Amino acid sequence: MIVWLPIIVALALLLLGVPVSVALGVGAALALVESHTSLVIVGQQLFNGLNSTVLLAIPFYMYTGAVMERSGLADRLIDLAKALVGSFRGGLGMVDVVASMFFADISGSATADTAAIGSVMVPGLKKAGYSGPYSAALQSASGSLGLLFPPSISQIVYAYVAQISPAKLFAASLIPGIMVAFSFMVVNYLAALRFNYPRGDRFSFAQLGRALRGAAWALLAPVLILGGIFSGIVTPTEAGVVAGGYVTLVGFLVYRSLTLRSMGAVLVKTVRNTARVMFLLGSALILGLYLIREQVPQAVASHLGGVAHSPLLLLLLINVILLFAHTVLETIASIIVIVPVLLPLFGVAGVDLVYFGIILLVNSAIGINFPPVGFCLYIGASIAEVPLEAAARAILPFLAMLVVDLILVTLLPNLSLWLPSSSTSS
Numbered sequence: 574m575i576v577w578l579p580i581i582v583a584l585a586l587l588l589l590g591v592p593v594s595v596a597l598g599v600g601a602a603l604a605l606v607e608s609h610t611s612l613v614i615v616g617q618q619l620f621n622g623l624n625s626t627v628l629l630a631i632p633f634y635m636y637t638g639a640v641m642e643r644s645g646l647a648d649r650l651i652d653l654a655k656a657l658v659g660s661f662r663g664g665l666g667m668v669d670v671v672a673s674m675f676f677a678d679i680s681g682s683a684t685a686d687t688a689a690i691g692s693v694m695v696p697g698l699k700k701a702g703y704s705g706p707y708s709a710a711l712q713s714a715s716g717s718l719g720l721l722f723p724p725s726i727s728q729i730v731y732a733y734v735a736q737i738s739p740a741k742l743f744a745a746s747l748i749p750g751i752m753v754a755f756s757f758m759v760v761n762y763l764a765a766l767r768f769n770y771p772r773g774d775r776f777s778f779a780q781l782g783r784a785l786r787g788a789a790w791a792l793l794a795p796v797l798i799l800g801g802i803f804s805g806i807v808t809p810t811e812a813g814v815v816a817g818g819y820v821t822l823v824g825f826l827v828y829r830s831l832t833l834r835s836m837g838a839v840l841v842k843t844v845r846n847t848a849r850v851m852f853l854l855g856s857a858l859i860l861g862l863y864l865i866r867e868q869v870p871q872a873v874a875s876h877l878g879g880v881a882h883s884p885l886l887l888l889l890l891i892n893v894i895l896l897f898a899h900t901v902l903e904t905i906a907s908i909i910v911i912v913p914v915l916l917p918l919f920g921v922a923g924v925d926l927v928y929f930g931i932i933l934l935v936n937s938a939i940g941i942n943f944p945p946v947g948f949c950l951y952i953g954a955s956i957a958e959v960p961l962e963a964a965a966r967a968i969l970p971f972l973a974m975l976v977v978d979l980i981l982v983t984l985l986p987n988l989s990l991w992l993p994s995s996s997t998s999s
Contacts, residue, residue, distance in 0.1 A: 581600070582596070582599060582600035582603055582604075583596040583597050583599070583600035583601075583860075584596075586599060586600070594849075594852045594853040594855075594856040594857075594906075595856070597853075597856040597857055597859070597860050597906060597910070598855070598856030598859050598860075600860070601856070601859040601860035601863045602615065602859060604863050605859070605863055605866075608863075608866070610863075610866065615859055619855045619858060619859070623851060623854060623855060623858070625733055626808075626810055628729070628730070628733060628851075628854070629810050630724070630726075630729050630809050630810040630812075630813040631726050631729065631730075631847060631850055631851070632813075632843060632844075632847040633810070633813025633814050633816070633817050634682070634724055634726060634729075634813045634816070634817075635682065635685070635726075635842075635843045635846045635847050635850075636813075636817045636839070636840075636843040637794070637813065637816045637817045637820055638676075638682055638685040638686075638689065639685070639839045639842045639843050639846075640817065640820045640821055640824055640831070640839055641676065641689065641791070641794070641820055642685070642688070642689040642692075643824070643830075643831065643835055643838065643839050644820065644823070644824030644828060644830045644831045645824075645828060645830045646790075646791040646794075646820060646823065646824070646828070647672075647676055647689045647690060647693065647791075648693060649784075649787050649788040649791050650672050650675040650676060650788055650791050650792075651668065651672045651690065651693055651694065652784045652787055652788065653672075653675070653784040653785060653787070653788040653792075654667075654668040654669075654671035654672040654675065655668045655773060655774075655784070656776075656777075656780045656781040656783075656784035656785075657671060657781065657784075658671055658758075659773030659774060659776075660772060660773050660774060660775055660776040661762065661772065661773070662762060662765045662766060662770070662772050663761050663762050663764065663765025663766075663770045663771075663772075664771075664772055664773035665694075665697065665698055665701050665703070665770075665771075665773055666698065666703065666711050666758075666761035666764070666765065666770065667758050667761055667762070668694070668773070669690065669694045669698065669711055669712060669715045669761075670711075670714075670715045670718075670754055670757050670758050670761065671754075672690050672694065672715075673686050673687075673690050673712075673715035673716055673718050673719070673754075674718055674722060674750075674751075674754050675791075675792070675795070676689060676690055676719075677718045677719040677721070677722035677725070677750075682719050682725075682726055682846070683716050683717050683718070683719030683720050683725075683727075683904075683938075683941060683948075683949055684716070684719070684846075684948050684949065684952060685719065685846070686715070686716040686718065686719035687712055687713060687715075687716025687717075687719070687948075687949045687952045687953060688716075688952050688956075690712065690715065690716065691712040691716065691952060691953055691956045692956060694708075694712060695708045695709065695712050695953065695956045695957050696956075698711070698712075699957065701770070701771055702770060702771060703768075703770055704768070704967070705957045705958065705959040705963070706954075706957070706959050706960075706963035706964050706966065706967035707764065707768075707967045708953075708957045709950070709953035709954045709956070709957035709959050709963075709964040709967065709968075710950070710953065710964050710967035710968035710971060711757075711761060711953075711971075712949075712952075712953040712956065712957070713942050713947075713949040713950040713952070713953035713954075713964070713968055713971075714757050714760075714942055714949075714968060714971035714975075715754075715757060716949045716952070716953065717938040717941050717942055717949050718750060718753065718754055718757075720904060720934045720937060720938050720941065721746055721749060721750035721753055721931075721934055721935065721938065722746060722747070722750045723742075723743030723744075723746055723747070723798070723799060723802070724739075724743060724798055724799075724802070724809055724812065724813065725746065725934070726850065726905075727904040727905060727908065727934060727937070728742050728743060728746060728930070728934065729809060730854065730905050730908050730909070731908045731912065731930045731933065731934070732930070734908055734909060734912050734913065735912060735916070735926045735929075735930065737926050737927055737930070738927075739802075739808075739809040740802050740803060740805075740809065741927050741993040742927055742930050742931075743799065743802060743803070743809070744803065744992040744993045745927045745928070745930070745931050745989040745990060745992060745993050746931055746934070746989075747992055748988050748989070748991065748992060749931050749935060749978070749982050749988050749989055752978060752981070752982075752988065753935065753938070753975070753978050756974045756975075756977065756978055757971060757974065759974070760970050760971055760974050763970075764970070790823045790827050790828070791823070793819070794816055794819060794820055794823075797812070797815055797816060797819055798812045798813075798815070798816050799812075801815060850905060853903070853905050853906055854905060854909060856906075857905065857906045857908075857909030857910050858909060860909070860910050882922075884922045884923060884924050885983075885984070887918070887922050887924070888924065888929070888932065888983050889983065891915065892932065892936060892979065892983060895907070895911070895933065895936045895937075896936060896939065896940075898911060898940075899936060899937050899939060899940025899941075900940060900943075902940070903937075903940070903941065903948065904934070904937040904940075904941065907933070907937060907940075908933065912933070915929075925986070925990060927989065927990065927993060928986050928989045928990055931982055931988075931989040932979070932982055932983055932989075935975065935978055935979045935982050936979055938975055939972055939975050939976065939979070942968055942971065942972060942975070943965060943968065943972060944961065944965060947965075950964055950965065950968060
């Protein structure tokens with residue numbers, strides 16, 4: 574019974590509306606006290622667990638995303654997306670997806686992506702005739718691409734927990750991320766046909782050229798981040814520092830849209846978002862400490878060992894478990910709590926940890942788009958000013974497509990592993 578105590582307490586607190594981080598931490602701390610464990614160990618675990626140069630990348634990418642939003646660089650990326658895909662049926666919806674891809678390559682955060690792009694796109698979608706619930710659903714789905722494109726903060730945390738190269742995980746996420754984004758565009762196109770959503774302006778090379786010139790400085794940010802990491806010149810953490818400094822200089826000196834006054838708001842937002850992630854990480858680490866002390870990873874490996882001979886069957890079973898887990902755990906919490914439990918089993922089954930990381934992130938994109946976790950959906954519904962229930966109904970086609978994407982990523986490992994293997998061999 575004691576093994577289930579933190580889960581029972583956490584679920585009870587979640588039903589009362591307590592934040593996930595608080596619910597996990599309180600449940601785990603009570604279980605540790607019940608098992609006569611000194612809470613001094615909790616403080617040591619928190620310090621040792623969060624004292625990592627890999628995790629140091631998180632505030633830098635949070636800062637970069639906040640500067641991009643405040644300085645108007647995100648608006649220029651939207652203009653470029655309009656020039657690229659705005660002429661299709663439902664083109665403005667496709668612009669939302671493409672712009673979110675661009676921003677995801679810089680901000681590293683799904684919620685930042687949803688808020689930054691959504692604050693511009695959702696009012697424009699509604700004005701163009703898209704329904705409020707559909708606008709919220711589209712932005713929520715598009716924002717979740719922040720999980721799947723480097724330098725995703727969730728990818729950084731997973732690489733830290735699984736003790737793998739962040740650069741390899743970044744490379745592995747590119748093809749699945751593009752596939753998911755394309756699948757969202759397909760859903761949007763079908764919705765545009767059904768509801769007669771309008772086309773955008775006719776495609777023009779002159780307009781595309783103007784948009785490229787306007788967004789050139791913004792587009793250099795992901796080039797610096799990914800180019801620096803993949804070439805081995807900088808680590809993911811160092812790339813965050815470079816990106817933050819770069820977008821700050823562009824905001825002040827090139828676009829002249831940043832001021833010393835506005836930097837105060839940027840820093841406050843960075844600290845707030847970083848604190849939220851780190852608090853969640855710390856709470857999940859406490860729960861992880863408890864699970865390890867109770868030898869839960871060994872128990873799980875023992876119970877699932879019967880299917881370890883078939884990695885595919887094992888992954889399909891774990892996908893089902895994760896789908897249920899992501900109804901109550903957001904991505905970072907699920908990584909800290911679940912991944913250490915599964916690592917011994919993956920060692921026996923020979924499951925590549927980079928490959929599983931992509932599976933977990935696509936799986937989590939389903940949870941982040943639907944209540945009760947559904948942070949992206951909450952933000953989208955808030956911006957669109959529609960009831961959460963209406964937005965949840967509108968996002969069902971996107972969730973169905975994400976399930977298809979999840980099956981493909983699981984059945985076709987080379988979708989994730991081809992780029993990392995080719996970059997290693999070269």
